[in-house]
Amino acid sequence: MFKKTTKLLVASALVTTLSSAAFAADKVYKWKLATTWGSTLSPFIDAPTNMAKLAEEMSDGRLQIRVDAANKHKAPLGILDMVKGGQYEMGHSASYYWKGKDIETLPFTTMPFGMTAPEQYAWFYYGGGLELMQKAYSKHKVLSFPGGNSGNQMGGWFRKEINSLDDLKGLKMRIPGFAGEVLAKLGVTVTNIAPGELYTSLERGTIDALEWVSPSMDIKMGFHKIAPYYYTGWHEPATELQFLVNERKFSKLPKDLQKILITAMRVAAYDMYVENYHMNAEAWAQIATDYPNVKIKTLPENVIKAMKKANDELLVDMAKESPLLKEVLESQKAYMKKAREWTKMADYKYLEDNL
Template identity: 65%
Template sequence: MKFSFPKKVMAAALCVAAFAGSAQAAEKVYRLKMAETWQSNFPIFGDTPRNMAAMAEKMSNGRLKITIDSANKHKAAFGVFDMVRSGQYDMGHSASYYWKGKVPNTLYFTTMPFGMTAPEQYAWFYHGGGQELMDKVYNKFNLMSFPGGNTGNQMGGWFQKEINSLEDLKGLKMRIPGFAGEVLAELGAKPTNIAPGELYTALERRTIDALEWVGPSLDLRMGFHQIAPYYYTGWHEPGTELQFLVNKRTWDRLPEDLQEILRVAMRTAAYDMYIQSYHASAENLEKMLTEYPNVQVKDFPADVIKAMQDANSKLLAEKAAADPLAKEILDSQAEYMKKARHWTDVSDKAYLNNFNAE
């Protein structure tokens, strides 16, 4: 008895230790809650966090389970930053520029008028210091922010009348929210914001003269091509990158393997959205122009583009002058874009232009 009792206890203790050492770490299920800015069933944008969560769950063999609440559930589409910051949600899927009223320097991590295209901007995020600058802006709020999916180059919008000169922008009522709206306001346009559900009627009844949404990938289902004849090419959102937000305390509680699974799943889901958007844009542009062959795709005149660029530069110079971190971010983007655009010009741009020279 003298030996048997300790032996038994030791065996049991070892058993627990073995179970704890391997299985507890291996089998504990981490359940995270994510809030997205989008309504349920919103295509592409909403597919991205779902694809991410599915990859993470499968790669972790069920140890990482992420449930997603849409805006119609949590009722706070533009409260995602605060809800993830406070820990009410562990994660968010949204877009950085939505927080510019709260934290002005968040503006620079989605896309900028006359800024980088999607591959240029990914290169800046991952190799040009962009992620580190995003960390600098977000980490003080107990938040981590990661690229969350790219729409590709967004179209300049749907217009009821042709834009032939700067005069045509004066007094133009256009739904174009955010910083791009500020740029247009400099040129005399009247930017407005209107709830998505009312956009079609507003454009049809000429309550507004023009609107921008995304591009063919998401514009098709809105039906704008049925009621507006001019579809202008883009200038204001050349590579819109959505955002995954993670509460820093949640991140720190995850074991290292699940941190890596989450990091890689977010990164892949973001790239995948860029490719899904590319595909959907190609398919939907063809559908739009086949169903409505009178829709004209147009470029803004060169002097209008020039005036938009000047207004954009003026507003950015004001922001840089007012805030050293804003200046640091804008300088980093401008310097990186100069190099990256030179490469784009001699590679894809030359190729695309030469090809059509046939």
């Protein structure tokens, strides 16, 4: 009797275990993702949209992610708070938008005069950058992953030509991240404005200049109609967007769905980088033929020199903010020093010899 009862209990336990496994395999997880971008803002909005499609396809429909653009949730610069609070399981934005909340998040987007996109991706995935980013975001109970790179961005649109440092003093400019700190040190009045408000702010004179991204996205915004001087970049050589994931919600996903989500984010991020490069190549050709009044400029040497000096001084002060921030900045500096020698040999030398 005892043996028979034991066998029944074991059999019952096995059935329960198998049923639970089957239930877990069949369960559909429905998530929501909030973006900083509007629904038509390609290629930025394409990264989370494509990621959601990939995740659903690879999971056979078990992981479904609804993407809410900024025009739906109305809080383009509130993504971190919404994911942190659990209102959304995921977000897509840029890490430097949170510098006012947590300065330790700032360097994970890009830094002035910093790494190029290939260098930065190598740092993230093979140079310890991703681990440092998770460490920085752990206090917020969220995970952060690379979300797509814009490559080297243009320096912005200006109503008037910049010929000297004096032309920067009192200038009102929209520019986020550490570059804003650099320009503020040189007398620029810096502000950060959500993407959907940029054109109106420039048109109404609320700002005198702005930087957005690069030709493919800038021309569609119409900035050239108001500010014809288009400057080459210095401030965002490798702007990496980010996927934010609520840590608690992520931990509740089955292991296979966790891996699928991480893979989908990585694939979508790289695809955005490639898509953006293609779009810029086409848009640059379009500027030359369709918008001949756009004046392509490079900032004067003395201005660049002053910005580099201000940048170096601010980095010293920034490193004092926290041990983690110092660790991140030193890691980026060391990796760039190592990788740049190969970049010069592989890319710069090739272009120098063959153009």
